[in-house]
Amino acid sequence: MELVNTNDENFFDPTPRFKSSPIPINFISFNIYDEKCFNCGGIYIKTLCYDQKYCKKCLSPYINDITADNNIYLDIYYTMDLGCIKHETSKTKVPQSIQECCKNCLRILYFKQIEGYLSVDIDYSNIINKVIESVKHCKLCGKLLYERTARKLRLCSDCYLISFDFVESTLVKKQILILYLPWWHNTHSCDMCSSELTFTSDCQNYCTYCLIFYTGCRYCLTTNIIFGLTGQTNCKKCKRLSLIIDNVIDRDLDDFLFNDNIYEVLSRVKPVRWIPYSQFKDVKEMTKGGYGIIYKATWLTSHNKNKTVILKRFESSKNNNKYFLNELRSNQHCFNRTFYDYIIKIYGFTKDPELEDYILVMKYASEGDLHKYLQKNFTNLEWNSDNIILVYSKLNILRNISEGLKYIHENKYIHRDFHSGNILSDVFQWKIGDLGLSQS
Numbered sequence: 001m002e003l004v005n006t007n008d009e010n011f012f013d014p015t016p017r018f019k020s021s022p023i024p025i026n027f028i029s030f031n032i033y034d035e036k037c038f039n040c041g042g043i044y045i046k047t048l049c050y051d052q053k054y055c056k057k058c059l060s061p062y063i064n065d066i067t068a069d070n071n072i073y074l075d076i077y078y079t080m081d082l083g084c085i086k087h088e089t090s091k092t093k094v095p096q097s098i099q100e101c102c103k104n105c106l107r108i109l110y111f112k113q114i115e116g117y118l119s120v121d122i123d124y125s126n127i128i129n130k131v132i133e134s135v136k137h138c139k140l141c142g143k144l145l146y147e148r149t150a151r152k153l154r155l156c157s158d159c160y161l162i163s164f165d166f167v168e169s170t171l172v173k174k175q176i177l178i179l180y181l182p183w184w185h186n187t188h189s190c191d192m193c194s195s196e197l198t199f200t201s202d203c204q205n206y207c208t209y210c211l212i213f214y215t216g217c218r219y220c221l222t223t224n225i226i227f228g229l230t231g232q233t234n235c236k237k238c239k240r241l242s243l244i245i246d247n248v249i250d251r252d253l254d255d256f257l258f259n260d261n262i263y264e265v266l267s268r269v270k271p272v273r274w275i276p277y278s279q280f281k282d283v284k285e286m287t288k289g290g291y292g293i294i295y296k297a298t299w300l301t302s303h304n305k306n307k308t309v310i311l312k313r314f315e316s317s318k319n320n321n322k323y324f325l326n327e328l329r330s331n332q333h334c335f336n337r338t339f340y341d342y343i344i345k346i347y348g349f350t351k352d353p354e355l356e357d358y359i360l361v362m363k364y365a366s367e368g369d370l371h372k373y374l375q376k377n378f379t380n381l382e383w384n385s386d387n388i389i390l391v392y393s394k395l396n397i398l399r400n401i402s403e404g405l406k407y408i409h410e411n412k413y414i415h416r417d418f419h420s421g422n423i424l425s426d427v428f429q430w431k432i433g434d435l436g437l438s439q440s
Contacts, residue, residue: 013237014161014182014222017140019071020238024218027058030203032186038202047108050116075112113221114184116153169230176228180236185223208273215242273348275361291323310362318356342404344433365424400430
């Protein structure tokens with residue numbers, strides 16, 4: 001499918017053979033794994049082929065409310081139940097579009113504008129085989145799409161046009177790329193890193209690692225993929241405005257996330273991740289430091305795999321985020337997947353919705369810091385040890401610390417707050433933490 005670069009929004013239509021629906025299309029989900037309808041709470045049913053989900057309860061009022069005209073709003077394949085006892089005789093005998101169908105006997109075979117993979121309902125195999133044969137050609141223009149049956153839907157490159165554009169972000173002074181897809185991209189994972197997406201509405205989600213936003217238009221079944229932070233975006237077809245979440249991150253942090261220097265380290269470490277505060281429970285204060293408060297918490301990660309983490313809250317960072325940004329920046333530059341054994345890992349950051357303080361989310365060092373360890377075990381420590389668990393030897397502790405400092409210095413940083421309380425033990429490995437005062 002050809003990629004088009006267009007800056008003239010007035011003369012470009014991603015789906016020129018369709019009209020924008022006059023009412024929102026609320027009977028499909030933006031998440032392929034949803035089981036219940038976001039609109040009415042009912043259970044989704046599947047199309048007879050390609051395993052696409054839709055809500056039959058919400059489809060019926062759509063058919064009733066839409067204007068009975070000759071416009072085509074949906075690229076849809078369907079069948080009718082010839083034995084329907086509630087058949088609406090007022091409907092056109094041979095329906096040309098979905099708005100002319102009887103809602104009581106309508107069965108959806110599949111939506112062309114929604115992604116899907118071939119899956120045949122055996123009870124309708126004869127009908128489906130005929131449909132599969134017919135869709136080798138585009139029903140809109142007659143163009144040959146493929147010679148043999150394909151398991152994945154293929155769109156006509158003449159009727160579905162992909163485009164892209166670079167636009168000025170409404171949040172930062174930077175051009176960002178927007179990819180305009182002419183279909184409903186109801187994915188649950190990031191196209192760049194395959195991480196699970198965070199959903200913020202019934203037609204918007206984003207990747208907390210890559211900060212890529214996906215927004216769908218429910219009037220056109222098109223999708224914008226936005227490679228960066230911005231406050232709003234427009235549907236390429238109907239020009240409707242969609243607001244992007246922009247109240248969680250302030251301008252200074254935007255500048256950090258879009259600083260060109262940070263992309264130099266992306267090949268060796270994932271970009272900083274935004275984590276919704278609602279994912280933390282059992283938050284308990286542990287200690288208070290010079291620039292923040294340390295909490296222990298349970299992180300409710302995906303698939304019910306809960307994880308114990310440390311939350312470092314930066315007090316009054318709503319008005320002054322200097323120390324928060326400095327520690328975040330230091331960790332991004334100094335943390336490396338190859339040397340992760342010597343630096344405490346930061347999973348990402350969050351923000352308290354009430355106090356509006358920024359919070360770093362860090363790995364929990366289950367065995368405490370070096371200061372407390374030496375208080376209890378100094379007299380029993382050996383310089384070297386034949387024990388398999390060499391973490392308890394003085395030389396091993398010094399080696400771990402030296403490797404961590406070496407890597408920090410190789411990245412042209414100085415710790416500036418280095419003491420035994422900032423050297424942490426986790427699973428037989430000593431690691432350096434608290435890079436808040438580090439400077440390049």
